[in-house]
Amino acid sequence: MNKQGNTYTILYASVMVIIVAALLAVVSVSLKPxxxxxxxxxxxxxxxxxxxxxxxxxxxxxLYGKYIIDSYVVDANAAKIEGxxxxxxxxAAEVKKAKExxxxxxxxxQLDNGDIKYILPLYGAGLWGPIWGxxxxxxxxxxxxxxxxxxxxxxxGLGAEIENxxxxxxxxxxHLFVDGEMKPVAVMKVGQKPLNGAEYVDAVSGGTITSKGVxxxxxxxxxxxxxxxxxxxx
Amino acid sequence: xxxxEILLGPLSKNNPVIVQVLGICSALAVTSKLEPSIVMxxxxxxxxALANVxxxxxxxTIPNSIRIIVxxxxxxxxxxxxxxxxxxxxxxxxxxLSVFVxxxxxxxxxxxxxxxFALSHKPxxxxxxxxxxxxxxxxxxxxxxxxxxxxxxxTLLGFQVIPEIxxxxxxxxxxxMILPPMxxxxxxxxxWIHRIYNKDLQEK
Numbered sequence: 001m002n003k004q005g006n007t008y009t010i011l012y013a014s015v016m017v018i019i020v021a022a023l024l025a026v027v028s029v030s031l032k033p034x035x036x037x038x039x040x041x042x043x044x045x046x047x048x049x050x051x052x053x054x055x056x057x058x059x060x061x062x063l064y065g066k067y068i069i070d071s072y073v074v075d076a077n078a079a080k081i082e083g084x085x086x087x088x089x090x091x092a093a094e095v096k097k098a099k100e101x102x103x104x105x106x107x108x109x110q111l112d113n114g115d116i117k118y119i120l121p122l123y124g125a126g127l128w129g130p131i132w133g134x135x136x137x138x139x140x141x142x143x144x145x146x147x148x149x150x151x152x153x154x155x156x157g158l159g160a161e162i163e164n165x166x167x168x169x170x171x172x173x174x175h176l177f178v179d180g181e182m183k184p185v186a187v188m189k190v191g192q193k194p195l196n197g198a199e200y201v202d203a204v205s206g207g208t209i210t211s212k213g214v215x216x217x218x219x220x221x222x223x224x225x226x227x228x229x230x231x232x233x234x
Numbered sequence: 235x236x237x238x239e240i241l242l243g244p245l246s247k248n249n250p251v252i253v254q255v256l257g258i259c260s261a262l263a264v265t266s267k268l269e270p271s272i273v274m275x276x277x278x279x280x281x282x283a284l285a286n287v288x289x290x291x292x293x294x295t296i297p298n299s300i301r302i303i304v305x306x307x308x309x310x311x312x313x314x315x316x317x318x319x320x321x322x323x324x325x326x327x328x329x330x331l332s333v334f335v336x337x338x339x340x341x342x343x344x345x346x347x348x349x350x351f352a353l354s355h356k357p358x359x360x361x362x363x364x365x366x367x368x369x370x371x372x373x374x375x376x377x378x379x380x381x382x383x384x385x386x387x388x389t390l391l392g393f394q395v396i397p398e399i400x401x402x403x404x405x406x407x408x409x410x411m412i413l414p415p416m417x418x419x420x421x422x423x424x425x426w427i428h429r430i431y432n433k434d435l436q437e438k
Contacts, residue, residue: 009297016304020311027315031322038325057326157266157386157412206409 043087050134050148051109051117068119070108076100078227091123091221092130099224106228109136117145118232120225124217127209128153131162131217137176141229144185147171149214159210170201182226187215241362244370246432250343251374252425253435257343261375262417264334268391271379273331274338275372277316282344283364285309289352290360296353305348306339313338343371378420386411 002008041057044064048055055063071086076099086105094102107119118141122133133149147168154160161167174185183198189208194200203211250256260278264270288308289296296304317335320328328335338344347367352360383389385408388396396405410416429436 003295003297004299009300012295012297013300013303016307020307024311024314027318031318034322035318035325038321042325042329155266156264156270157383206412 046148046150047107047119047134048109050119050136050146051111052136052146067109067111068107069110072106072108074104074106074225074228076102076104076224076227078231089121091121091132095123095221102224104224104228107134115139118229120222122149122217122221124213124220126151126154126162126213127159127207128155131210131213133214133217135171135218135222137229139232141232142175142177144171144174144176151210154207154210157206159204159207161204161207162210162214167201167204174199174201176222176229182223182229184218184222187211187218237359237362240359241366244363244366245373246370246428247435249370249374249428250346250367251371251421252428254346256346257341257371258418258421260334260337260341261378261421262414263337265375265379265417265420266382266386266412268376268379268383270331270334271375272372273327274334275368275375277331277335278338278341278343278371279365279368281309281312281316281338282347282368283361284312285344286347286352286360286364287357288312289348290355290357293353301353302345302349305345309344309348310339343367374421374424377424378417381420382411382416386416 041060045055045057045060048060048063048067051067053063053067073081073084073086073089075081081103084103086107089103089105091105094104105121109117109119111117116139117136118139119134119136122135124131129152131149131151131154133147135147136145137143138145149162149168151160151162154162171185176182176184178197178199183194183196186194186196186198186200187203188194188200189203189211190205244250247253251258251261257278260274264274285305285308289305292304292308313335316338317328320331320335347364351363355363380390383391384395388394388401388407396407
């Protein structure tokens with residue numbers, strides 16, 4: 001057969017595409033369960049990191065079972081939504097909805113000393129792609145106990161610094177409510193202050209857009225929890 | 235060409251980055267820290283070597299008019315497999331590399347070696363050529379990543395190496411090192427030093 005002819009070329013291309021597609025499908029399907037398990041372990045690690053624990057891939061599931069004593073989903077009026085699983089709520093989809101329609105997952109952690117912390121998920125956009133995280137709030141519904149941020153593809157050394165401890169630890173001890181009104185923590189360039197009087201942390205230098213993304217993410221993700229945070233103060 | 239020359243040539247005299255000036259885009263993107271540089275170097279080496287072997291095995295069957303597309307499909311398939319395997323068995327590494335793994339597809343070195351070498355050589359030689367070029371590329375990436383992380387963040391692989399006392403005496407991290415232009419300037423410095431020792435590469 002003429003190897004430079006059209007028939008051969010078309011046949012060659014078709015066969016190649018079918019073989020490659022089949023190969024990729026097999027790889028994808030056979031690795032899916034392991035990838036799914038990794039994603040779940042990773043999510044548990046992230047949730048635990050927000051209460052300043054340091055889980056490893058090996059003990060994340062065990063620690064999660066030990067420390068996370070409850071999890072539920074609330075709506076914007078702090079009423080619990082029955083039958084919803086906090087762990088499987090797709091926060092990425094929820095943050096795009098109107099505040100009243102959102103399902104708001106809450107993870108309740110009990111630490112070694114008996115303290116209760118409420119862990120709330122965050123999701124937003126950085127410079128290059130999505131950013132997300134978790135904020136752990138004290139039982140007073142106001143003071144931040146710990147935070148965790150991650151990103152998909154922010155610039156290493158710049159925006160990607162939001163996943164560093166030095167950035168995340170700034171949030172510890174900040175308050176979500178100022179004079180009884182909810183004003184989520186802002187992320188400001190060094191030397192600047194938010195106009196609305198909210199508490200603030202320093203932005204990542206050189207990572208302006210990512211820092212702004214973190215601020216927007218905190219604001220957008222946490223404001224619907226206003227009623228819930230008020231309700232846990234007994 | 236002897237096998238040894240195929241393997242070692244790309245490390246210096248025929249280096250893909252500093253002599254052929256290929257793959258500059260990724261040298262710029264991933265080298266602000268040392269760790270992604272190393273993982274990227276490894277991934278590219280694996281992909282170039284395997285793609286070279288596959289194309290070399292197919293070289294007598296590939297119709298000339300669609301050879302670039304065939305090469306692209308092979309490279310893309312390999313990269314996706316690498317990405318999936320990393321996600322299943324080394325999730326932390328894959329999270330760190332994120333988009334960079336996908337970007338291997340666009341690395342000009344991969345296509346360059348397929349087109350220039352694998353299409354006309356036997357599988358074993360092509361494999362060595364892939365390994366050699368991968369290492370030659372990785373070497374430069376690691377050197378650039380080393381200097382950029384050291385002077386830009388004062389750390390190496392995330393560990394603080396510039397002692398605290400230097401900062402107290404007024405030393406500051408050079409934020410410019412982290413920005414993309416410095417990658418090009420560091421590569422240029424490497425080329426400069428390399429040319430000093432390789433006079434035959436100097437242009438008249």
